[in-house]
Amino acid sequence: MRPRLRYYQREFRTAVAAMIESEQIGGHVSGLAKTRRTDRWWIEPLWTALGFLGFVIYSNWAAFQGEHYWHAAYLSPFYSPVLFVDLTATGAAPLQHAWFGLWPDQLRAIWPTGLPTSPAWLILAGPLAFRATCYYYRKFYYRAYFMTPPGCAVGGREQKKYKGETFLFLFQNLHRYTWYIAVAYIAILSWDAFIAFWGNGEVFTGQLGIGVGSIILLINPILLSMYTFGCHSCRHLVAGKLNCFSCGTIPQARYSLWERVTKLNENHMFWAWVSMIWVGFTDFYVRMCSMGVFTDFNTW
Numbered sequence: 476m477r478p479r480l481r482y483y484q485r486e487f488r489t490a491v492a493a494m495i496e497s498e499q500i501g502g503h504v505s506g507l508a509k510t511r512r513t514d515r516w517w518i519e520p521l522w523t524a525l526g527f528l529g530f531v532i533y534s535n536w537a538a539f540q541g542e543h544y545w546h547a548a549y550l551s552p553f554y555s556p557v558l559f560v561d562l563t564a565t566g567a568a569p570l571q572h573a574w575f576g577l578w579p580d581q582l583r584a585i586w587p588t589g590l591p592t593s594p595a596w597l598i599l600a601g602p603l604a605f606r607a608t609c610y611y612y613r614k615f616y617y618r619a620y621f622m623t624p625p626g627c628a629v630g631g632r633e634q635k636k637y638k639g640e641t642f643l644f645l646f647q648n649l650h651r652y653t654w655y656i657a658v659a660y661i662a663i664l665s666w667d668a669f670i671a672f673w674g675n676g677e678v679f680t681g682q683l684g685i686g687v688g689s690i691i692l693l694i695n696p697i698l699l700s701m702y703t704f705g706c707h708s709c710r711h712l713v714a715g716k717l718n719c720f721s722c723g724t725i726p727q728a729r730y731s732l733w734e735r736v737t738k739l740n741e742n743h744m745f746w747a748w749v750s751m752i753w754v755g756f757t758d759f760y761v762r763m764c765s766m767g768v769f770t771d772f773n774t775w
């Protein structure tokens with residue numbers, strides 16, 4: 476009996492080993508981009524990789540220009556807020572729209588040679604930090620660029636030693652704080668949109684009117700709000716640490732707010748892309764008007 480039992484045990488082990496080797500049961504197929512999925516899983520990482528790369532190239536190019544970021548009453552969002560202005564630049568914002576006036580000599584003295592005195596460099600870190608640490612962006616760049624892995628149930632890039640979110644990735648934990656920066660930017664861009672309805676940007680003293688650019692600048696903070704207020708951190712902020720949603724007026728109000736934030740959160744990826752593309756488009760429109768390529772139709 477015993478030899479027969481050993482025989483069956485050996486047979487069983489051999490069969491299991493063979494099945495595992497031929498990958499007929501469980502597990503994943505190993506190797507980069509190897510998968511048993513039959514759908515076109517690679518489309519999403521591909522379009523997100525190319526789309527974001529396009530945005531990075533355009534935004535860097537626009538920030539490098541240092542000019543043509545103002546037209547009539549319109550300010551490009553890549554340059555807002557204008558902390559210091561260099562009035563020698565073509566299409567620069569008027570002096571009264573610079574928070575701290577002219578570009579200071581001290582800053583000019585330490586400014587890297589060859590880098591235009593562009594106000595964009597002074598403010599882009601805020602929105603960049605918010606987007607770079609966003610949970611959706613993290614998902615997309617881990618898939619599209621790092622390939623760790625490129626999709627669900629798809630083989631990823633081989634990592635010798637998995638370190639998790641350590642070292643530089645620790646900064647991603649700052650996302651909840653960058654959210655406040657993003658909210659401040661929405662307030663600033665909303666003010667820019669308000670200014671865009673006054674001829675020459677002279678609030679209350681200029682002529683009240685409307686142009687195509689006014690509408691474009693107005694849509695910008697609205698889309699950014701949809702993205703920012705659908706943030707996972709915002710969801711936690713409005714209703715986190717509550718044990719009972721129905722106990723009292725304030726918990727109920729927080730619950731109702733949470734439901735609204737959750738609605739936005741369900742489409743977070745959509746708002747992330749639409750708002751990002753619109754920011755780029757707004758800069759493009761203001762730039763083209765400032766360069767005289769586009770004519771802004773308006774009531775002034």
Ligand code: FES
Pocket residue numbers: 605609610611612650702703705706707708743
């Ligand atoms: Fe995307 Fe916070 S998780 S903005």
